[in-house]
Amino acid sequence: MRRYILHRLVQLVPILLGVTLLTFAMMRLASGDAVDALYENLGAAVSQEVLDAKRAELGLDQPFFVQYFTWLWGVVRGDMGVSYVSGQRVFETFAAKLPNTLLLTVSSVLLTAAVSIPLGILSAVRHNRAADYVIRFLSFIGNSLPNFFVSLLLLLVFAVKLEWLPVISTGGGMSGLLLPTLTLTIAMAAKYTRQVRSTVLEELEKEYVTGARARGVRESVILYASVLKASMLTILTLLALSVGSLLGGTAIVESIFLFDGVGKLAVDAITMRDYPIIQAYVMWMAIIYVLVNLCTDLLYRRLDPRVRLGEEG
Amino acid sequence: MGTIRKRPLEGTSLRLTLCAGLVGLILLTAVFAPLLTPWDPYAQDMSAALQAPSAAHLLGTDAYGRDVLSRVIVGARTSVFSSLTLVAVICAGGSFLGVLCGWLGGRADAVIMRLSDLFLAFPGMVFAIAVAGLIGGGMVNAVIALAAISWPKYTRLARGQTLAVKSAPYVTAAVMANNTALQIIFRHILPNIAGPLLVTAALDIGTMMMELAGLSFLNLGAQPPTAEWGSMMSKGRSMIQTSPWVVLGPGIAIFLTVLAFNLLGDALRDYLDPKRRGARAE
Numbered sequence: 001m002r003r004y005i006l007h008r009l010v011q012l013v014p015i016l017l018g019v020t021l022l023t024f025a026m027m028r029l030a031s032g033d034a035v036d037a038l039y040e041n042l043g044a045a046v047s048q049e050v051l052d053a054k055r056a057e058l059g060l061d062q063p064f065f066v067q068y069f070t071w072l073w074g075v076v077r078g079d080m081g082v083s084y085v086s087g088q089r090v091f092e093t094f095a096a097k098l099p100n101t102l103l104l105t106v107s108s109v110l111l112t113a114a115v116s117i118p119l120g121i122l123s124a125v126r127h128n129r130a131a132d133y134v135i136r137f138l139s140f141i142g143n144s145l146p147n148f149f150v151s152l153l154l155l156l157v158f159a160v161k162l163e164w165l166p167v168i169s170t171g172g173g174m175s176g177l178l179l180p181t182l183t184l185t186i187a188m189a190a191k192y193t194r195q196v197r198s199t200v201l202e203e204l205e206k207e208y209v210t211g212a213r214a215r216g217v218r219e220s221v222i223l224y225a226s227v228l229k230a231s232m233l234t235i236l237t238l239l240a241l242s243v244g245s246l247l248g249g250t251a252i253v254e255s256i257f258l259f260d261g262v263g264k265l266a267v268d269a270i271t272m273r274d275y276p277i278i279q280a281y282v283m284w285m286a287i288i289y290v291l292v293n294l295c296t297d298l299l300y301r302r303l304d305p306r307v308r309l310g311e312e313g
Numbered sequence: 314m315g316t317i318r319k320r321p322l323e324g325t326s327l328r329l330t331l332c333a334g335l336v337g338l339i340l341l342t343a344v345f346a347p348l349l350t351p352w353d354p355y356a357q358d359m360s361a362a363l364q365a366p367s368a369a370h371l372l373g374t375d376a377y378g379r380d381v382l383s384r385v386i387v388g389a390r391t392s393v394f395s396s397l398t399l400v401a402v403i404c405a406g407g408s409f410l411g412v413l414c415g416w417l418g419g420r421a422d423a424v425i426m427r428l429s430d431l432f433l434a435f436p437g438m439v440f441a442i443a444v445a446g447l448i449g450g451g452m453v454n455a456v457i458a459l460a461a462i463s464w465p466k467y468t469r470l471a472r473g474q475t476l477a478v479k480s481a482p483y484v485t486a487a488v489m490a491n492n493t494a495l496q497i498i499f500r501h502i503l504p505n506i507a508g509p510l511l512v513t514a515a516l517d518i519g520t521m522m523m524e525l526a527g528l529s530f531l532n533l534g535a536q537p538p539t540a541e542w543g544s545m546m547s548k549g550r551s552m553i554q555t556s557p558w559v560v561l562g563p564g565i566a567i568f569l570t571v572l573a574f575n576l577l578g579d580a581l582r583d584y585l586d587p588k589r590r591g592a593r594a595e
Contacts, residue, residue, distance in 0.1 A: 018431045019440065026447040140579075144572040146523040148530045148543070149564040152550055160554050248438020252527050256550065266439075267531055270446030278443055285439045 008294050016286055023282045024068050027275055035060065038084060038272070058084060071279065081276035085269075090276045094262060094284065101254070101261035105246055107177060108184035113239055116189045120196025120235075125223065127201060135193060142190025147249055151183040151256045180257045184249055188242055199234045203227045233303055240296035247285050329584045332577040339570055343389040352380035354387040354540050363556045373558035375549065381562040384540040388563060391452060391541040393570065396522040399456045399463075404514040407464035411471025412498055412506075415479060426472070429465035437462040438524065445533040452541065455525055455534035463521070470513060474506035481505075508585045516578035519571040526567055542567045 035054045039046050055061045059070060074081055080090040123135040158164050158179060203209070204227055212222045251263035258264065262281060269277035342349060352370070358378035366373040372381035414422040432440075444458035478484060479502075487497045528534040529543030537544060542563035549559030 015431060022440075023443055023447070026444055140575065141572070144519060144575050145568055146526055146530075146543075146571070148527055148546065149567060152546065152553060152560050152564065156553055156557055156560075160557070245438065248442065251439070251442055252531060255531065266442065267446075270443065270533070273447075278447070282439065282443050 005294070005298075008290075008297075012287065012290050015290060016283060019282055019286050020072070020279060021068065023279060024064075024071070027273075027278075036273075071276075075283075080280050083269075083274055083277055085272050085274045090280045093265070093277070094280050097260060097262045097265050098284070100259065101250055101263055104177065104180055104184070104250055104254070104259065104261060105243065107181045108188060108246060109239065109243065111181060111185045112188045112192055112242075115185065116192040116196055117235065119189075120193045121200055121223075121228070123193065123197040124200035124204060127204075132197075135197070139190040139193045142186055143194075145187065145190075147183055147187045148252050148256060150186050151179065151253055154179050154182055155256075176257075176259065180250075180253050180259050183253050183257075184246060187249065188246060192239065192242060195238045196231075196235055199231045199238075200227060203231045233300060236299060236303070237296055240292055240299075243292045244289050247289060325580070325583050329577075329580040332573070332580045335573045336577045339389065339393060339573055342386060343393040346387045346390045350380070350383035350386050352383040354379060354383040355538055363552065363559070365556070366558055372562040373556065375545070375559045376552065376556075381545075381559060384545060385542070385562050385566045388540040388542045388545060388566065389570070391535055391539060392522055392526060392543075392567070395452050395456055395525055396518055399459055399521050399525065400514050400518050402456075403460050403464045404467050404510060404517075406460075407467025408471040408503075408510050410464070411468035411473075412475045412502060414468065415472040415475025416494060416498060416502070422472075425468065429468050432462055432465045433469075438527075441524065441528065442531065442533065445528050446531075450533055450536050452525075452529070452535045452539070455528040458528070458533075459521060459524055463517075466517075467510065467513065471506060471510060474509060475502055478502055478505050512578065512582045512585060515581045516575065518578065519574040522571050522574065523567065 035051050035058070038054070039051065052061070059067060062070070071081065078091070080094070082088065083090055083093060086093070119135050123132045126132045209222055209227065212226065213219075250261065251267055253259070254261045254263035255267045262284070266278060266281035268274075269281070356379065358374075361370075361374050361378035362376055364370055364374040364378075370380050370382065372385065375381055375384070410425055414425050440462050441458045444461060445455050448454045448457065484497060484501055487501050492500070525534055526541070526543030526546075529541050530547045532544070532547060535541030535544045537548065545563040546560050549556070549563075553560055
């Protein structure tokens with residue numbers, strides 16, 4: 001078991017090297033670097049000497065691989081550099097905002113599970129009846145709504161028309177968390193309900209269900225004691241997998257609601273070409289994503305002892 | 314294909330026809346957009362700024378007095394064509410790589426598969442945002458960013474399908490008849506694995522459209538003054554309290570278009586696989 005976890009963590013290394021190297025390469029390919037962006041935003045016309053001096057100060061005049069390994073060496077020693085714009089340490093800035101994003105992610109996942117699992121099961125049990133059609137119709141609608149449109153609609157309804165909630169989230173507090181969570185949940189629940197439905201449906205078609213029915217086992221017993229137990233595995237895996245799309249989705253939603261998390265930080269950093277922040281964002285998201293997947297596999301194992309983790313990949 | 318076409322029930326093929334008609338209507342709108350706009354989508358008229366919907370401006374006007382309806386119609390071009398290009402590129406490129414992997418096997422297969430693992434092991438949209446931001450705004454760059462992260466899905470699928478048909482008697486027969494690898498791939502393998510790839514692509518169009526619009530919404534896609542739904546909404550969001558129509562027009566346009574493409578994808582899937590009629594939506 002311990003060896004397995006270690007093995008998975010070792011696999012994290014090439015992934016991280018790959019994505020950071022790719023982001024690094026993208027930055028060099030981009031037209032206009034951080035120094036240009038910095039002075040453009042100050043609105044001051046500066047001479048080439050000043051620009052060059054600033055580039056030298058930030059190490060941007062170094063060859064590509066020198067820059068990359070300097071950065072990498074820093075990360076290995078736990079130093080993620082300093083933001084070009086604010087001048088603050090990247091790690092501390094990041095660590096201060098990460099809890100907000102994690103809170104948003106966790107609350108969205110929980111709410112999604114709370115909404116989708118019952119609806120998906122209901123839809124499967126009532127296959128091709130009214131409830132099923134209504135749920136499928138709604139999830140189809142939800143699937144076709146981009147999350148930025150959902151957030152603007154929610155803002156329009158709850159903040160502008162009804163004035164129940166603030167237009168701008170403050171990051172902390174329940175009211176600031178509510179609309180971003182709702183937005184992310186609507187998109188996720190729409191997709192997830194369909195997945196739960198198809199998983200349960202598939203399980204209901206298996207032979208043991210027919211067998212149990214033939215023996216006169218009550219429908220509710222079949223559902224709760226066998227079918228749901230068997231489907232839960234797939235259902236949980238799918239939920240964990242959706243965390244990946246959620247992490248990307250938070251960036252847009254955080255910027256709209258001015259929610260003070262890492263997603264908004266990254267979007268702001270991209271406009272300012274604040275390289276160290278972008279690097280940190282990409283790296284941390286990769287780490288979180290891989291860790292979530294690892295936890296899923298471990299959970300999988302706990303729920304189903306037949307799964308032999310060591311045999312995978 | 315010839316024999317499959319007869320099999321599905323009336324309902325499924327009727328649904329497919331209806332959905333195809335709906336998507337066709339959207340495509341026609343996109344193609345003939347410049348002829349359909351009641352106003353010039355780029356003409357600014359500050360005296361007519363932020364007017365509520367009226368008979369003259371059915372969806373109202375934006376902060377520069379431009380007609381929202383006209384901009385939504387022209388925006389269909391940007392959104393629809395860029396999403397179609399994106400899906401066509403990743404589907405063709407990704408599938409080709411996948412077929413090669415499946416056919417060749419060996420070292421090339423291993424390298425490409427590890428590479429696709431790398432992309433699949435990472436939250437795509439996070440990377441797309443970073444890439445689009447770094448290579449700079451613009452619709453073309455947004456398409457490149459999303460293409461760079463979305464191809465592995467097709468590579469995987471095509472590889473698996475190729476492996477499945479590789480040992481089929483007709484492929485063995487083709488090998489024995491001394492056909493070249495390319496002949497076999499194009500004449501025997503691709504036609505037989507096209508179904509699932511097409512369904513995936515059709516279902517992907519809506520998602521990609523939303524992600525492209527999302528990038529534009531973050532100012533990482535289409536740049537002003539280009540009429541694009543995501544960027545129109547981005548510009549309108551600060552005025553949502555006073556002039557919600559600036560956001561609602563393009564928002565509803567995205568919603569309906571994505572819905573139409575999703576319905577088409579769903580219908581296509583059921584059509585090609587009658588067993589799954591409505592039962593197992595993914």
